[in-house]
Amino acid sequence: MQNVRQNIWDMFDGDSKVSSFYDIFMMVVIVASLVPLVFKYDNQVLMWIDYITVTIFIIDYILRWCTADLRLKKNKKSFALYPVTPWAILDLLCILPSFRIIASAFRILKVARLFRTLRVFRSIKLLRNAKSIRIVIDVLRNQWRALLMVLVLAVSYVIVVALVMFSIEPDTFDSFFHAIYWATVTLTTIGYGDVYPHSIAGQAFTIISAFIGIAIIALPSGIIAGGFMDEMHKIQEEGIDNEDTAVPADPQAADPLERIERLGELRDKGLLTEDEFSAKKTDLLSQV
Numbered sequence: 399m400q401n402v403r404q405n406i407w408d409m410f411d412g413d414s415k416v417s418s419f420y421d422i423f424m425m426v427v428i429v430a431s432l433v434p435l436v437f438k439y440d441n442q443v444l445m446w447i448d449y450i451t452v453t454i455f456i457i458d459y460i461l462r463w464c465t466a467d468l469r470l471k472k473n474k475k476s477f478a479l480y481p482v483t484p485w486a487i488l489d490l491l492c493i494l495p496s497f498r499i500i501a502s503a504f505r506i507l508k509v510a511r512l513f514r515t516l517r518v519f520r521s522i523k524l525l526r527n528a529k530s531i532r533i534v535i536d537v538l539r540n541q542w543r544a545l546l547m548v549l550v551l552a553v554s555y556v557i558v559v560a561l562v563m564f565s566i567e568p569d570t571f572d573s574f575f576h577a578i579y580w581a582t583v584t585l586t587t588i589g590y591g592d593v594y595p596h597s598i599a600g601q602a603f604t605i606i607s608a609f610i611g612i613a614i615i616a617l618p619s620g621i622i623a624g625g626f627m628d629e630m631h632k633i634q635e636e637g638i639d640n641e642d643t644a645v646p647a648d649p650q651a652a653d654p655l656e657r658i659e660r661l662g663e664l665r666d667k668g669l670l671t672e673d674e675f676s677a678k679k680t681d682l683l684s685q686v
Contacts, residue, residue, distance in 0.1 A: 407465040427454050431492075452493055459489045533633070537625035548617045555614060556581045559607045567600045585611035658682050 409420050431451035434444040466480035467473060480486050538545070560577035563570075571577045571593065580593045584607055595601050658679050665675040 403465050403468065406461050407468040410462065410465070411469075424454075424458070427451050431455070455489065455493050459486070459493060462486070462489070533626065533629050536629050537622060540628075541621050541625040544621045545618055548614070548621065551617075552585065552614050555607075555610065556585055559584070559603075562603060563595065563600060566603060567595050567597055570595060570600070581607070584608055586615060587611060655682075 408414060409416050411417070428451075430447055434440065434448050437444055462469075463477065463480050463486070467476035470476035470479055470483075472479065481490070556578060560574065560581040563580065564574055564577040571580065576593060583590055584604060587608065589608075595604055661670060661675055661678050661682075664670045665672065670678075
């Protein structure tokens, strides 16, 4: 029984061909489960697609629950803790809307199935190995404090502007929430035009808030762009340092084939592109 559970777990998070096939299979199932959402009315075919895909989700959920101790490493406590883990909650949100009792009220939760693709990406190590994605993740990890402060500033600004406008023109807004809505679309410079001030004072305040909103919205772009450039500089510096240390002083150790092997390691780490590796490899092979 333990071997069966281990094989099931390897299918989920292993590096075998079976695991890769299962990831591709689940990706197809996830996409198929979203097909009924693009139609306004259900029919027999769409209902069967939903039944089949949600059945697969349920089986996947149960199997992951049965192997929870292999992931969480907390013995029997793992089976009690697994249902409250983020991935398990997401899986449950993908399943529940298909039950007729709550389907009408929570049909929108079926869109959560799209986020299950992140688990598949993680399983096939796409997010971890893709160089550009790793850079973006590093930028967000390093700049999260600055981005959080911008978010706090934006939310505070929306609330203050909504309060001021709700006081200037109480008849324009049905409730304070409508004022929040107006302040948000003004801050983001969308400006739908469905709610707008009528008085001179309100319009003047709108002009000021719109200009400030442009500045606030521009801040995250600058922070992310600056962080991205810093990460690129770090990668370039690490590549130069590693390339310098990859060639030892001993002439015998500087064999072209050995240097090609070390350049391959730099490529695997994401410090060299495939084109750069191929060009350097061609130069070194010409020396053999």
